Amino acid sequence: MLRDLELPMSRAQIASIVESQDAPIALWSGAVSSGKTIASLIAFLLRLVAAPDHGLIVIVGRTLQTIERNLIDPLQSTYLFGPLAKHVHHTTGSTTATILGRTVHLIGASDARAEGRIRGSTIALAYVDEATLVPYSFWMMLLSRLRVGDQSRLLATTNPDGPFHWLRKEFILRSPQVGLTHWHFTLDDNPSLDPGMVTRLKAQYTGLWYRRFILGDWCLAAGAIYEMFDSERHIVKALPPIERWLCDAIDYGTVNPYADLLIGLGRDPETQRSRLYVVSEYRHDSRRERRQMTDSEYSRARRAWLARVPQPQTNIVGVAPEWTIVDPSAASYIEQLHRDGVSGVTAADNTVLDGIRTVSSLLATGDLAIHESAAGLVDELPSYSWDSGAAERGEDKPIKENDHSCDALRYGLRTTESLWRPYLPPRLEVAA
Structure with missing residues (x-):
């Protein structure tokens, strides 16, 4: 099978492929794009050929969509897998695939309820993508289902997480006792990467994400979340013409502050590259103002604010964003906006870590700028920090204080990513 592949392979990749065949549990961890996924998929195909006829074959990921993007798409790539790719058949949205003539079940495991699946x-053979994102209860249930004697195998990949994560504490640090073989990969272990790609990858991750995704460290989430934020670099006094008004993004509060950010796409005056801009901000702090507002009052205040926002370098006043992204917990306010005829209202994507990572990447690459008038956001960004108590429990969580505009920012950018991403240089987060 390896002879059919023209992709260059490092010694670390080849060694892991060979050694994994006899390992009851095989785990590849390390940097993004370090070659661990390709090596593990080749190992999976070899085990698939040798798998017994009885027992299920499963591929597990956070969702069906991530399985399709991270695993099925690469397996169907003739560039990566040559003639083997034509033996991988899958219909988008289907929970099964046919790989090398075997039926493979695709299982999304985003929460503890997935163990029921x-x-x-x-199970004779299992492959787990991004194992740290799989619930502990599902992982333990999966291990208990590997019941085809000494022929059962579990293969898994992951980027590092915190040092107290259960995968590290209970499995990596106890490898001999639990039958786990572990390989740590760095960017140098992927011979197919060109130097330019490595440079861009390193530029896209900073702070916590750099240590985990580039250096491959299992490290604590500690200190400032957006430590790459630099007021000289990211805050602007003047705005270019906005070519696309993407959204206003709302973190809803009654006792806590209400924050609404207006986000658009423009071109950096110096580089002429597309860039995201936080153009304006509306905030109401009921404690400071000593007055709480109702849903209908917030809706009117929002309309009035958008109606007086000047469009940069034009004589036009007033903006109608394509989308209004709202804190998903604010169901009554979403309903109020619908009643008031606001178009494009949608609940925000509130996957916290994914949202923080998106904002971090944009700040790191300089693809996000903030107008100085967005005072609430400018104040919050430097102090937005990781919760050290949660980190010691193995969780990555921000401190829930002075975070309202920061929450609105990640709501807006994460939820509209499919709209703005094509305008920016590609983000190299391929799991190769």
Whole structure:
């Protein structure tokens, strides 16, 4: 099978492929794009050929969509897998695939309820993508389902997480006792990467994400979340013409502050590259103002604010953003906006770490700028910090204080990413 592949392979990749065949549990961890996914998929195909006829074969990921993007798409790539790719058949949205003639079940495991999908099954071969994102209860259930004697195998990949994560504490640090073989990969272990790609990858991750995704460290989430934020670099006094008014993004509060950010796409005056801009901000702090506002009052205040926002370098006043992104917990306010005829209202994507990582990447690459008038956001960004108590429990969480505009920012950028991403240089987060 390896002879059919023209992709260059490092010694670390080849060694892991060979050694994994006899390992009950095989785990590849390390930097993004370090070659661990390709090596693990080749190992999976080899095990698939040798897998017994009885027992299920499963691929597990956070969602079906991530399985398709991270695993099925690469397996169907003739560039990566040559003639083997034509033996991988899958219909988008289907929970099964046919790989090398074998039926493979695709299982999304985004929460603890997912364990019910494999309860009672007998599994001969399992592959887990991004194992640190799989619930602990699902992982333990999966291990208990590997019931085809010494022929059962579990293969998994992951980027590092915190040092107290259960995967590190209970499995990596206890490798001999639990039958786990572990390989740590760095960018140098992927011979197919050109130097320019490595440089761009390193530029896209800073702080916590750089240590985990570039250096491959299992490290604590500690200190400032946006430590790459630089007021000289990211705050602007003047705005270019806005070519696309993407959204206003709302973190809803009654007792806590209400924050609404207006986000658009323009071109950096110096580089002429597309750049995201926080153009304006509306905030109401009921404690400071000593007055709480109702849903209808917030809706009117929002309309009045947008109506007086000047469009940069034009004589036009007033903006109608394409989308209004709202804190998903604010169901009554979403309903009020619908009643008031606001178009494009949608609940925000509130996956916290993904949102923080998106904002971090944009700040690191300089693809996000903030107008100085967005005073609430400018005040919050430097002090937005990781919760050290949660980190010691193995969780990455921000401190829930003075975070309202920061929450609105990640709501807006994460939820509209499919709209603005094509305008910016590609983000190299391929799991190769």
